[in-house]
Amino acid sequence: MRLGIDVVTIPTPPTGTFSAFLGREELDIQLLVPRGAEVPQAWAQVLKDPLVRQIGFTTVEEASRELDTVQFGVTTDCKRERSRYSAHFFPIYQQLDEQLASPDAVPLTLTERNRAAAYAAGSAAVGIDAIVSTMPTVGRCDVADNDSVVSVTPDDAVALIGHHLRTSNNPVVQVRRGGLVGGGSWKQTESTATIENFYDWGVGARMPYFDCLHLIIAPRSGDPDLVAAVNSIRVRLCRATRALDQLLAVLSNPISGKQSADVVEAAAEAFDRQLLYLAAAFDIYGRRYLLLIDSTRDPKKFRLSLDAGGYIANHLTREYPAAALVEVERLHAYAGVCKVLRNHIHDGILPVDQHPGRGYGSTKNIALNIDAMPELLPDVNPKLAQDHYDSLGVWRSDPVEVFGDRTTVADLATTAVTLMGAGTGLIEAFTKLILQNKPAAASAPHSILGCVQGQPEDVEPQPHARELFYRSLFAWPDV
Numbered sequence: 001m002r003l004g005i006d007v008v009t010i011p012t013p014p015t016g017t018f019s020a021f022l023g024r025e026e027l028d029i030q031l032l033v034p035r036g037a038e039v040p041q042a043w044a045q046v047l048k049d050p051l052v053r054q055i056g057f058t059t060v061e062e063a064s065r066e067l068d069t070v071q072f073g074v075t076t077d078c079k080r081e082r083s084r085y086s087a088h089f090f091p092i093y094q095q096l097d098e099q100l101a102s103p104d105a106v107p108l109t110l111t112e113r114n115r116a117a118a119y120a121a122g123s124a125a126v127g128i129d130a131i132v133s134t135m136p137t138v139g140r141c142d143v144a145d146n147d148s149v150v151s152v153t154p155d156d157a158v159a160l161i162g163h164h165l166r167t168s169n170n171p172v173v174q175v176r177r178g179g180l181v182g183g184g185s186w187k188q189t190e191s192t193a194t195i196e197n198f199y200d201w202g203v204g205a206r207m208p209y210f211d212c213l214h215l216i217i218a219p220r221s222g223d224p225d226l227v228a229a230v231n232s233i234r235v236r237l238c239r240a241t242r243a244l245d246q247l248l249a250v251l252s253n254p255i256s257g258k259q260s261a262d263v264v265e266a267a268a269e270a271f272d273r274q275l276l277y278l279a280a281a282f283d284i285y286g287r288r289y290l291l292l293i294d295s296t297r298d299p300k301k302f303r304l305s306l307d308a309g310g311y312i313a314n315h316l317t318r319e320y321p322a323a324a325l326v327e328v329e330r331l332h333a334y335a336g337v338c339k340v341l342r343n344h345i346h347d348g349i350l351p352v353d354q355h356p357g358r359g360y361g362s363t364k365n366i367a368l369n370i371d372a373m374p375e376l377l378p379d380v381n382p383k384l385a386q387d388h389y390d391s392l393g394v395w396r397s398d399p400v401e402v403f404g405d406r407t408t409v410a411d412l413a414t415t416a417v418t419l420m421g422a423g424t425g426l427i428e429a430f431t432k433l434i435l436q437n438k439p440a441a442a443s444a445p446h447s448i449l450g451c452v453q454g455q456p457e458d459v460e461p462q463p464h465a466r467e468l469f470y471r472s473l474f475a476w477p478d479v
Contacts, residue, residue, distance in 0.1 A: 001164045002028040003157065004053065004123050005043065006133035010154065012042040017472050018132070018154035021161055022046055024175055026168070030128060032119060034058075035075065051080055053126055057118035059111075060091045068092065074122040087121040093144050096360055101142040112137055113145075120145035129252075132157045141393075147363055155472065162202070162473030166242075167249045171198055173473065199238040205470035207428040208463065209435060210234075213448070217435070221448050229288040233281045237424060240277035241474070244420050246270040251413055255354060255364060267366055268352035271416055272345055278423045279342040282306040282335055285427065290315065292446040293439060306430065307335035319439035327429040333383040334422035334479065337392070340375045341368075355397040355409045367409035370394060377408060391418045391479055421476040 013019045021027060028051070031043055035056040043050060056073040057063060063070035069088040076083045094113035101108070116137035123131055131151040137143045138151045152160060165173065174190040192198040204211040210233075218230045247270035255263050286306030291297055293315070304311060312329055344350055351369035370376050378389065393414025397407045438450030463471070 001026065001161070002030060002127060002129045004030050004032045004119075004128040004131045006032050006119065006131060006135065006151075007037075007040050007043060008034065009134040010132065011040045013046050014154045016154060017158045017469060018161075019046075020174060020176075021158070023177065026164070026170060027161065030126075032123070032128075032131065035073075049079055051076065052078055053122065053128075055118060055122045057087075057115075057122070060114055072118065072122070074125050076126070083126075085122075085125040087118070087125040089117040089121040089145070091117070093117070093360060097142050097144055100359070105140070105142060106136065108136055108140070108143070113143060116143055116151065117145045120149040120151070123149045130157065130160055144358055144363075147357060147365075156475065158472045159475035162475075163245055163248060165473075166195060166198055167245050169195055171195055173198070173469075196238070199241055200234070202470045202474040203234070203237050203241055203424065205463075205467045206424055206474055207237075207431070208467070209432040209452075210428050212452075213431055213435065217448055217451065221446075223446070226288065226292070226446070226448070229284050233284050233427065236277045236281040236284070237427065240274045240281070240420060240423070243270050243274035243277060244416055247274065247416050248413060251366065255366060260354060264353060264366055267412060268350060271352065271412060272350065274416060274420065275338055275341050275345060278338050278419065279305070279307065281423070281427060282338070285430065286311060289430075289434065292434070292449055293319070293442045294444050295446060296444055305339070306426070307332070307339040309336060309339075316433075318441045320433060320437050324433055324437050328426065328433055331422050331426040331429055331479065333388055334419055335426055336381070336383055337376060337388075338419055338423060340373060344373055352412060353400075355400060355407065357397075359398055365409075366412045367393075367397065368412060368415060370408040370410055393418070417476050418479055422479040425479055 013022060022029060023046070029047055030051040030053055031039060031047070032053050032055055033039060035054045035058075037054075039050070039052055054075040054077075056075060057070075060070050063072050065071065066088060069090050071086060071088040074085040074087050091114060094110060094117055097113060098108070098110060112135065116135060119131055119133070119135075128149060131149055132154055133151050134153060135151065137146070138153055139156070140146060162173075165171075171192040171194060172189050173192060176188040176190075177185060179185050192201060204214070210230075214230050214234050218227045221227070247267050250263060250266040250270060253259065253263050283305040286308065287299070287303050289306070290302040290304060291299060304315070312325065312332055316325060316328070341350060351372040352366060353369065354364040355367045355369075357363045357365040374380055376384065378384070391414075393411030394408065395411075397409045399405055399407070434449055435452040436450070436454075439445050442449070
């Protein structure tokens with residue numbers, strides 16, 4: 001994977017986990033410097049003989065023109081490579097982005113937008129996969145150039161590296177090197193041994209309460225059915241995460257030309273698997289909880305899934321105070337989205353296709369057609385607010401065909417990542433709820449319900465450094 005470091009905003013290797021990956025053979029770290037600028041000494045020392053790309057853009061006014069684009073060079077002059085590439089972008093797009101930006105968003109200057117466009121165009125010209133930067137344009141959906149070459153912060157780059165390691169079947173998560181007194185060197189590697197462990201440890205690190213239930217509480221409960229259910233949920237979540245990785249890997253392919261249909265199909269199939277595994281986890285947990293509340297119940301008659309619309313009102317509000325249910329209720333709305341999508345999979349095929357990403361240009365996004373699923377439309381589903389639609393990447397797309405109608409769609413990658421984060425978040429919040437609170441009205445509750453009791457002044461221990469490390473490799477955005 002080729003990462004371009006914006007040395008203007010990151011003049012020295014940053015503190016934190018990202019710098020631990022510098023020097024890995026799997027990563028090609030290249031430096032992006034303004035034309036004529038010196039290579040920062042700190043980077044030169046760490047990377048030894050880095051590939052330096054000189055970005056020949058200063059301002060739109062000073063750049064040369066070719067039709068409606070500004071054009072500039074990307075020069076490389078070092079031992080590894082000597083080359084010159086030409087890059088260009090449409091400056092009108094940055095002006096349109098500025099005009100269409102949400103009034104609630106942090107303002108960006110046109111200079112910042114133009115710089116982001118130049119770095120994206122220059123990086124695309126030399127084949128860089130992602131830009132590591134702290135520019136204010138990083139990760140902004142109102143910066144169209146993030147659609148061509150993504151820009152990430154150093155912390156977010158760690159999650160990108162984790163994704164790359166998993167999808168390339170590389171279980172080596174850390175490599176340390178050093179020198180020996182008197183000459184020579186040493187090398188130490190840390191590996192998960194298998195990719196299965198990689199997913200298992202990463203998912204567990206994101207869910208400390210469920211991890212505790214899985215590793216300690218359930219095995220000590222003496223209830224083999226509970227152990228089997230918790231193990232099954234854990235496996236389903238790991239497989240859903242693997243499906244998400246495969247979906248994102250597919251979307252790294254170009255979606256133009258004859259191969260676009262294959263990319264759409266592969267992405268849609270991976271999304272189907274992710275949804276079905278998440279739905280299975282909700283089914284298992286929802287049904288098991290109803291038996292934990294009353295072990296005398298007939299399992300065949302209590303088969304309500306955790307993602308069911310009335311689950312909270314019918315089974316949780318009577319047992320737990322409203323304050324304890326806030327997080328579960330917030331995340332439950334996303335589980336409802338999963339349920340609608342899962343039902344559409346069973347009824348037919350999810351409407352996934354290419355749609356125009358913006359009101360200008362020719363770029364397209366692979367997205368879900370929400371109009372084909374009216375249960376998810378605004379003003380139809382009372383549980384979905386604007387924040388939900390924003391986090392799912394919903395927008396009104398221009399017509400695919402001439403004289404066609406505009407369509408409400410949801411970006412597939414954004415939806416998949418959001419539902420994965422919300423799904424694991426709901427499982428974790430639900431686990432915390434039932435472990436920390438004793439049910440108020442249950443007639444024959446299981447011993448694990450309310451088994452984690454503390455004093456009001458107790459403070460939860462801080463996560464261990466290894467837990468934080470694995471979290472960073474699976475760092476989906478907070479929902």
